[in-house]
Amino acid sequence: IxxxxxxxxxxxxxxxxxxxxxxxxxxxxxxQNKTSKFVDYIEPYESRKSRMLNRTKARDRLTMSQIFALPSKYSITKKDDDEFGITAVLSLYKRTGLAKRWIESLLAQTHPPKIIWIVYFASPIESKIDAEISEIKMWLNQTGQSVILNVNKGEMQLKYFGRFQIALQSKTKYIVIFDDDCIPQKRFFEACLHTINTVEYRGILGTKGTPWSENHFYGPVSGSNTITEIDVVGGSWFMEREWVKLMFRDKMLTWETGEDFQICANARKYGNVRSFVMPVDNSDPSTNGFTTDYIGISYGGDTNGQVQNHRLNLKLAQFERSDRYMDSYLREEKTVMIFVEDRKTAKELLKLYKEISQLSIDIALAVHNKTDVSLDLDELKEIINFKFFNDFMIGKEYNSNISEIAQAAETMYHFDMALQQTQSTALIVMGSRASQISLAVVTASKILNLPVVNFYSQTTSDYYSDMIQKLAFYNVLLDQNNVVQQNEIDKFNKIMHDLF
Structure with missing residues (x-):
């Protein structure tokens, strides 16, 4: 019919x-008129939360033998195929006596790399490393080893990022970048290629890693015997070459340190690429990404202690901007996200919500650019104490007046991460004070099938507010004095009760 x-x-x-x-x-x-007496179907909170969990829950923790039992596009019989070619990047700085040991380890892999790059920038022991590399080249010629060995060095201090910048020009599909204290065992590349070519664990693979809080270290220190999805990996980064460029997708918050946080956070946000610490396999150490003397090597030339303040500031900035951390899915508190575009809207919308809402749930507040909005968070928290705050920093990457389309696209990326981070399952906006940025947030919610509650005024009507009104799950009418009438309050509270 x-x-x-x-x-x-x-x-x-x-x-x-x-x-x-x-x-x-x-x-x-x-x-399509929202005054219809037929009420839209309200997806139960449990269903929305379940979909969020499916997107954010950490992968199962399997041992190496269990991972080898998973289907994979790779097998060791394909080690000569170009499709599985590897470029290995070894970064040296101030540890001596390791270069030849490293080359021997890489060439002894059951799946050896096609290309080896050694990099060292502004090293205080440059002449000693030069001598070690000359010895390696002589040894390679004498033994007839077939490998492409390139050396990149210079006076410019590129710190932790130079090796990743060089990796951008790798010609193989896979790239692995090493700290010089994580010397891999002979089956490490084989194990990584099998893992990264499974459906479940296609992501950045590291020798060690930590949650955002850095309160526990998986890998050689803890001896964790399962693959572990984690916020940040390090020691080594085994990944597809095309993922490296994601590291430089955002404006760098610091060049002093934090390459591990930058690559993992941006891979999650822009590539939906997860990060995993490979298992420590005591039953078959040949798949491990480190040697038994790892601790001794590490303490012999560690530089992380000099940059801890920079790492902390980077983490806090990334957290405010939005990033999904591995334990976010464990949040059980019900949360609604409120998105605003200016200071006036923030104050009015938070006051309205406090005055009319009868529901006790967590609030996540988000803006596109805190500098533009001129928010005083302490002032806003006096109105209502929101649990989370996210500043998407839209436009800061380019220091230019980016187009409306670019602003909308950037907003969607950060909004999605903020939803995952806060586990928000509904959105509140004020469409009568909207631009393309609010429209982007509402559109993203519709793509994710999350309900949108829109506060709007009949005295204000333009393209963006009209579009948001059409896309919203429910619209709350404000009168000419920006007051919500009692019948609208009753409807709002019923909707919110049904949503949560």
């Missing part, structure tokens, strides 16, 4: 008493 009604094929028949009822029903179902 509906199909024929839409196509206009139903003929009027005075003798058919059910036809007017059918027309009325069809018209009501397909009517």
């Amino acid at each position: 509906f199909q024929e009604y839409i196509a206009g094929k139903l003929k009027k028949d005075v003798n058919c008493l059910t036809k007017p009822k059918q027309d009325a029903l069809a018209d009501e179902v397909f009517h």
Whole structure:
């Protein structure tokens, strides 16, 4: 009946008493006016939360033998295929006596790399490393080893990022970048290629790693015997070459340190690429990404202690901007996200919510650019104490007046991460003070099938506010004094009760 009604094929028949009822029903179902007496279907909170969990829950922790049992596009018989070619990047700085040991380890891999790059920038022991590399080249010539060995060095201090910048120009599909204290065992590349070519664990693979809080270290220190999805990996980064460029997708918050946080956070945000610490396999150490003297090597030339303040500031900035951390899915508190575009809207919307809402749930507040909005968070928290705050920093990457499309696209990326981080399952906006940025947030919510509650005023109507009103799950009307009438308050609280 509906199909024929839409196509206009139903003929009027005075003798058919059910036809007017059918027309009325069809018209009501397909009517787009939000004043319809038919209420939109409300997806239960448990269903929305379940979908969020499916997107954010950490992968199962498997041992290396269990991972090898998973289907993979790779097998060791394909080690000579270009499709599985590897470039290994070894970064040296101030540890001596390791270069030849490293080359021997890389060439002894059951799946050896096609290309080896050694990099060292502004090293205080450059002459000693030069001598070690000269010895390696002589040894390679004498033994007839077949490998492409390139050396990149210079006076410019590129710190922790130079090796990743060079990796951008790798010609193989896979790239692995090493700290010089994580010397891999002979089956490490084989284990990584098998893992990264499974459906479940296609991501950045590291020798060690930590949650955002850096309160526990998986890998050689803890001896964790399962693959572990984690916020940040280090020691080594085994990944597809195309993922390296994601590291430089955002404006760098610091060049002093934090390459591990930058690559992992941006890979999650822009590539939906997860990060994993490879298992420590005591039953078969040949798959490990480190040697038994790892601790001794590490303490012999560690530089992390000099940059801890920079790492902390970077983490806090990334957290405010939005990033999904591995334990975010464990949040059980019900949360709604409120998105605002300016200081006035923030104050009015938070006051309105506090005055009319009868629901006790967590609030996540988000803005596109805190500098533009000129928010005073302490002032806003006096109105209502929100649990999370996210500043998407839109436009800061380019220091230019980016286009409306670019602003909308950037907003969607950060908004999605903020939803995952806060586990928000609904959105509140004020559409009557909207631009393309609010429209982008509402559109993203519709793509994710999350309900949008829109506060709007009949005295304000433009393209963006009209579009948001059409896309919203429910619209709350403000009168000419920006006051919500009691009947609207009752409807709002019923909707929020049904949503949560």
